[in-house]
Amino acid sequence: MSDLAPIAPGLFDPGPPPALIGGRDKASGRIVFPCPPDPDRFEPVRLPSEGRIWSWTVQRFPPKSPPYAGPVDPFEPFAIGYVELAGAAIVESRLEGFAFDELAVGLPCRLVLVPFAGRLSFAFAPLTERLEEHGS
């Protein structure tokens, strides 16, 4: 998987663990994703790898292609959402590995890197253990 080229440069750090790269506004501290190409104003910052679903929907019809680069014939519906990354930002992403009827606001999830249309992209997948509790 790691042999694949990223879908865009500077979008994520492969890790482990992988992390999205946001941009911190040097003046205000505000964090945005992706990091804007303006080094005078924004500095790159690793975003938390785990978060919670803030909102979600399912894309039931094939997006227009282009720009969509995923398979459309046949098309499989996919989940997307916003994920709240504590202390950083709420980021928009595809959601992988969730049953559509299990999707809910507040579910914990973690960043994964996934092959997509011949390149490496990112998504958020279910996090089974509870956030910020490691081991016993």
Added chain:
Amino acid sequence: MSDVAIIGAGIHPFGRHDGVPGLRQGVVAARAALADAGVAWSDIEIAFGGSAAAGNADTMVTELGLTGVPFLNVANGCATGGSALFSAAAAIRAGMADLALVVGFDKHPRGAFDPKPADWGLPDWYGEVGLMLTTQFFALKLRRYMETYGISTRTLGLVAEKAFANGALAPHAWRRTPLDLETILSAPMVNDPLTRYMFCQPAEGAVGLVLASARKVRELGVACPVWLRATAVRTRPQGSFEVFSPSLDLERGVSPTVLASRAAFEEAGLGPEDVSVAQLQDTESGAEIMHMAENGFCADGAQEAWIAEGRTRIGGKLPINTDGGCLACGEPIGASGLRQVYENVQQLKGTAGARQVEGARVAYSHVYGAPGLSAVTILSL
């Protein structure tokens, strides 16, 4: 500030009109507005118009007449019509003209609205992975709102049911067949929780308005002027949730609608409790629900009870989208906001026929669109 009145309103029916160019529909609407006002095209001193995808408004002079009138094209996305109205009112208040024409028109084929990431300042990957769809934004904003404030899926269905019931009563509407709640709720899902009947569709249509100064209203002896009490246009503030946002701030803010609504009520010297009838942007049925609160008509979450009790139906406490809104009329971008104003003029003049709101005295309209702007207009007798 000097008073401005709407003294004429005309519409080309919304829907799909094969073989009829958008500009032609605009001419039909403009002529209808002039006839309604009882003035001639040669009397018009300034004109503002626009479309998002159907051509240049000022080329209408070819058909309307080569009078040399200043005709300004307006392009402001979903607020094109509202911005044209805003501009015409400002011209009259500035003393530049006593009589102005406003026209909005559009023509979108089936499956139009095909945004490209670069046009919105976004990187290519955003579209490649499947995030460049406006319908997703509406579903994502709505899902968060439903979870936070306890809005049910059934309520989404009731809004669509009302839209088609009202559309059946409006000669200018596109969808004129009532649909039952079960059909709406069980229709194929587009973006959860929204089914196909809960989304509006690209369409065609046109609206013309004739605006006059108070002096001109007296000179013409207009029997029933509809006064423009406020027109406010606002863009997004920090922390608002808009279409095509790869990330959002943790600290959430208000929407441009909240800003435009407050400004319009302040300008009019009126409050939400004074409004008799409202046309609110209903790109999908959840948008109408969220916009009820954003425009100050109810508290967040109160919509569930309001709609269950039928308060937003014709005959209710605050009838909303009395011609079926975007859900029943479709959305020709350049004309959509002016359709709301056209409908409010009919309601205030008492010419709305089977969908008439009895005793309407103050009418409110609200348009919202990408990339985060809102226009509010308040009219009164």
